[in-house]
Amino acid sequence: AQKITQTQPGMFVQEKEAVTLDCTYDTSDPSYGLFWYKQPSSGEMIFLIYQGSYDQQNATEGRYSLNFQKARKSANLVISASQLGDSAMYFCAMRGGKIQGAQKLVFGQGTRLTINP
């Protein structure tokens, strides 16, 4: 079965510093995708970034980049130049391929990021 592990329940970072949120995954599907979502205190789920298992390059979206290390089965999120508005819960998620089902997302437990001024 697919599994996502986020080992950092909480992180505290000074404003303007870079931060790395850890995510490891487990799957038997050769084809899969990895997502990061942000959930602010208001509760909505905001899509940040996506990485396909066959993508040659690491995904980037503005200040967000995904450090994809396939052999280690890790997909860490890097936020550069953190801002106070980055304080939120962050979830790593995976979709499967033909074996596990491409339709559903499996989520990790989340990391609560707090940016200090």
Add this chain to the structure above:
Amino acid sequence: NAGVMQNPRHLVRRRGQEARLRCSPMKGHSHVYWYRQLPEEGLKFMVYLQKENIIDESGMPKERFSAEFPKEGPSILRIQQVVRGDSAAYFCASSPSGRIYEQYFGPGTRLTVT
């Protein structure tokens, strides 16, 4: 271009009552997914529907929960005889045909059972 809409945003029910949660997917999207988020946890998949069909309900509790996505109108997640353990945030997501890997989430419905 409106996003995924869910209503109500907050719902309070007494134990034993029924809860109906509605989800209107984005325009042109024919795939709908429901997820449940318990406090301080990640989202858990419940069910995947296309118009008039349940495709995958492997995450749905066996009793009291049902979902539908009729030809016309929103998708409905129905919880009968609610219990305190049903208190959670319920999220709906939708995706377009041909790009089912892209899931756009609604704002969620927070159900509180008293």
